[in-house]
Amino acid sequence: MRIAIGGMAIESSQFCPHRSTYDDFRVTRGADLLGRYTWTRPGGFGTDVEWVPLVHAVALPGGPVERDTYDRIKSELVTRIREAGPLDGLVFDIHGAMSVTGLDDAEADLAEAVRDALGPDALISAAMDLHGNVSRRFADRLDLLTAHRLAPHEDAWETRERAARKLVGRLASGKGRPYRAWVQVPVLLPGEKTSTRLEPAKSLYGRLAAVEALDGIVDAAVWVGYAWADEERCRAAVVVTGDDPDLALAQVRSLAQEYWDVRRDFVFVGPTGDADTCIARAVASPARPFLISDSGDNPTAGGAGDLAYMLGRLLAHEDLASGRVTALHPGITDPAAVAACFEAGVGTRVTLKVGGHISAGTGPHAEPYDLTGTVTALRDPAAPAPGAPRGNPAYDGGGRSAAVTCGGVTAVLTERRTPFHTRADFGPLDPTAYDIVVVKIGYLEPELYAMAADWLLALTPGGVDQDLLRLGHRRVARPLYPFDDAGFEDPDLTPVLL
Incomplete structure (x- = not known):
């Protein structure tokens, strides 16, 4: 199996006057890129895998990425995919909260370009930060997607390895593309209110391993969204991936409902x-x-x-x-x-x-x-x-x-x-x-x-x-908690099967 690795990772506050340029990114290619991951080395899993390094760019969080910087990195990633020859899959190492000047839903734009370059048959497995956003447009282009289960992110490298393992296992099994049950939850909270050290996030995220272990389920993930961007996609999301579509839908519905039911119970992680x-x-x-x-x-x-x-x-x-x-x-x-x-x-x-x-x-x-x-x-x-x-x-x-x-x-x-x-x-x-x-x-x-x-x-x-109401969001889809609360009791949490 020939599996590529690449991506672009940054979270970008649209309320920050800083602009992220190419010089802000650490860009790795070739052996340096493969060296980021322990599982690409001899003795790692996937002995029947040829890991193909593309390009990966990561930056300290900041303001929106300048459009020419984004276009430059995106162009290199797409070009390297096309030049790599036939690929069975891609480990898509991203964050999920990138904003680009003049562009809505940057991760969806990048995923569409990557999908077009790879073709329809290769599988894409995305490793993400739980503070990322998951629009339907974005999720449509992926086959597997997972996120950190701890905040602080002590499991960041474990998340990347999980995304790679799932991809290798999927390709080795010959089962093809799994179902993805997806739903967004109209809640947008700062990360400091959703630490998994505390309830209710501790129990909510604690459920994911048990859901993942169910027969017919491949993965389960919850995203809290990114609170300091101002786009329609900014909100919580739940995705359950599996071969049993009814079970995936039931589990994503349950997780989404729990998230909504406990929305007022999230508190700051400290006094x-x-x-x-x-x-x-x-x-x-x-x-x-x-x-x-x-x-x-x-x-x-x-x-x-x-x-x-x-x-x-x-x-x-x-x-x-x-x-x-x-x-x-x-x-x-x-x-x-x-x-x-x-x-x-x-x-x-x-x-x-x-x-x-x-x-x-x-x-x-x-x-x-x-x-x-x-x-x-x-x-x-x-x-x-x-x-x-x-x-x-x-x-x-x-x-x-x-x-x-x-x-x-x-x-x-x-x-x-x-x-x-x-x-x-x-x-x-x-x-x-x-x-x-x-x-x-x-x-x-x-x-x-x-x-x-x-x-x-x-x-x-x-x-x-941290006081989101002081920032002046104008483009997020409403109603949205905590911007709207009174009279907003019964949102439509019907999941979509992708």
Whole structure:
């Protein structure tokens, strides 16, 4: 069997002023692409498979992808499919929440182009993020599709392997194309309200393995959708794939109904408050380190990552401004400020206008912050110190960074949008040495979760504001919970068999 691997993965907030260009993507081909997956190596499953690498492009979440960037990657993927020769299948490694300027339903457009290039007989198996969107137009072009079952996504690579295993098994069995029972659920919630660490998502997603194990069922998946795009496809979806069409329809109907019935039970994954409330509670708490999520400007959900709003609120607190309490606030994107810090050198006092360059003009929260402080650390990943830890390998390319300390607050400025998810991402700075750590993130990734003595989710403004009603969605299909609630009790959840 000749099975290709390729795709394009990013989630894009249409409420973020950032635009994702080709330089934002990490593009892999050939042996490097096959090397992403353990199961393509000797000893992996599918000994009768020739894995054919196409091209894969992945980027840190951000604003919509520029059309010429999308067209360039799409063209290469389609060309490589046509040049690969006869293919039995494709592992389609995508996200599901990509927005492209001037284009609706980007994943459907990409899937249509891929299907046309492959021809009608090859099978396509998509591995997706549960925060993706699944329109009928998109699902129509696929044969198998599955999504993560954990949020945070500790099973991301397991999901890709499941998509590949299902495809290999399907082709080896000779059973051909399975049925896909599909339905959308008129609910759109942010990921921070749908973590599988908590109910009701824990039980809902916990059902999927049992459904998958039923005789006649191949796979079961639930998507919560992507809340920070504004398209008709943005909503929850359920797909059950199988050879028994009646059973697939029954199971997808049951899962969709459960999702709808528990829609009001989804809660934020941690205690919440506005910025000042969270800061005051963290200062007063004996728990150290106390972590706060600057959730509205989370770059790994699609935020610009350049808002200095939380920095201003931290330094507005007397205990932090005086240094009686210490705080570390990493990840404010500002290449000009970083350059100024490198020019000044460690130990030098600097005055900077921090942040607000990407987000300029989007509101009072996006104004630059006038920061006067001392440069306390510089980091250049191109020239790491001997033995220095490496940053997050999933998102290489954060560039240089500079730490500036004012009172008790140390802000880490970065050349490029970059997340701080692991201990290694902080480089020479030890986050556990500070009383408070304020990270541009939503729910805490595993290492941060383990690090936190206590934690609050700050409902801050930005391109991925958790308060969806503040964003101004105009194009989502209505009625849609939570935008509509009263009098919206009995939606049509009749599944469609594809």
